Amino acid sequence: MKITLLGTGTPVPSGRRMSAGYMLEVGEDLILFDHGPGCFQRLLEAGKWPTQVSHLFLSHLHYDHCLDYVRLLLTRWDQSDDNVPELSVFGPAGTAAMTERLIGPEGAFTLDLEARTRHELSTQTYQLRGGVMPRERPAPAVSEVSSGEAIAGTGWQVRSVAVPHVQPYLECLGYRLDSDDGSFAFSGDCGPSNAFARLAEGVDVMVHMCHYISGTVTGAAWEESVAGHLEVARIAAEAGAGTLVASHIASQMDAPGIKERLTAEMAAIYDGNIIWGEDLMTIPLAGSTPAAHIG
Numbered sequence: 093m094k095i096t097l098l099g100t101g102t103p104v105p106s107g108r109r110m111s112a113g114y115m116l117e118v119g120e121d122l123i124l125f126d127h128g129p130g131c132f133q134r135l136l137e138a139g140k141w142p143t144q145v146s147h148l149f150l151s152h153l154h155y156d157h158c159l160d161y162v163r164l165l166l167t168r169w170d171q172s173d174d175n176v177p178e179l180s181v182f183g184p185a186g187t188a189a190m191t192e193r194l195i196g197p198e199g200a201f202t203l204d205l206e207a208r209t210r211h212e213l214s215t216q217t218y219q220l221r222g223g224v225m226p227r228e229r230p231a232p233a234v235s236e237v238s239s240g241e242a243i244a245g246t247g248w249q250v251r252s253v254a255v256p257h258v259q260p261y262l263e264c265l266g267y268r269l270d271s272d273d274g275s276f277a278f279s280g281d282c283g284p285s286n287a288f289a290r291l292a293e294g295v296d297v298m299v300h301m302c303h304y305i306s307g308t309v310t311g312a313a314w315e316e317s318v319a320g321h322l323e324v325a326r327i328a329a330e331a332g333a334g335t336l337v338a339s340h341i342a343s344q345m346d347a348p349g350i351k352e353r354l355t356a357e358m359a360a361i362y363d364g365n366i367i368w369g370e371d372l373m374t375i376p377l378a379g380s381t382p383a384a385h386i387g
């Protein structure tokens with residue numbers, strides 16, 4: 093199992109950090125968790141092609157977690173011949189309606205899909221790629237997930253749990269994936285959640301939203317809906333995670349010297365490996381061991 097961070101940022105535009113997105117290679121499957129703006133470009137930079145993506149799990153439907161979904165759907169379909177299975181999509185309530193409103197008969201891209209399935213310019217390109225007419229529209233297998241559900245793949249299993257974020261307007265899910273190689277948990281966007289800590293118990297790698305420096309914002313809405321660095325450390329400690337990856341990182345934490353101070357504060361609470369996520373970083377499942385020599 094290989095874990096690559098595609099996007100470690102927030103909704104705030106950034107050239108350094110794309111919005112939320114993570115990639116897991118498990119057996120023959122390429123599994124994405126969230127696909128926020130910029131993550132599709134990072135997928136290409138990671139050496140992957142959209143037709144290789146087999147599964148997508150969405151934590152919630154804030155645009156910083158799903159804006160590149162439509163780019164993935166359209167390019168994956170457009171680059172496919174008849175031998176590429178449809179994308180399997182899992183997400184909270186609203187995922188099916190959003191998909192329909194993007195690529196359904198009345199969807200935003202219906203004219204594009206009409207042209208690409210009917211005009212010779214596109215149908216010939218499709219046939220040259222090995223496709224057989226008539227060319228069908230994209231038809232991803234979309235499943236809406238509720239808290240506590242388990243989804244079985246080939247050699248892996250994903251479980252979900254509801255996490256506190258912006259309910260009742262959006263449902264938000266945290267996920268855990270287990271495989272023979274190791275385990276991975278992703279908080280989605282959430283405030284401190286014992287339910288997520290229980291889901292993530294003993295996990296090898298926990299990716300958790302670390303949105304701000306604890307104490308720099310106040311009020312129930314912030315403290316219950318998003319996590320700061322001290323809350324993240326407490327959740328990782330409660331779960332007994334082997335490695336904590338801080339992601340969804342706001343620019344206040346990227347100033348020189350700040351993360352070093354925050355890491356020390358987190359390490360006083362949590363004794364596992366602490367990694368500050370960066371786009372395109374590959375996460376070692378069992379933490380890194382320093383090389384014996386300097387080079």
Ligand SMILES: [Zn+2]
Nearest residue numbers: 112154156281
């Ligand atoms: Zn977010």
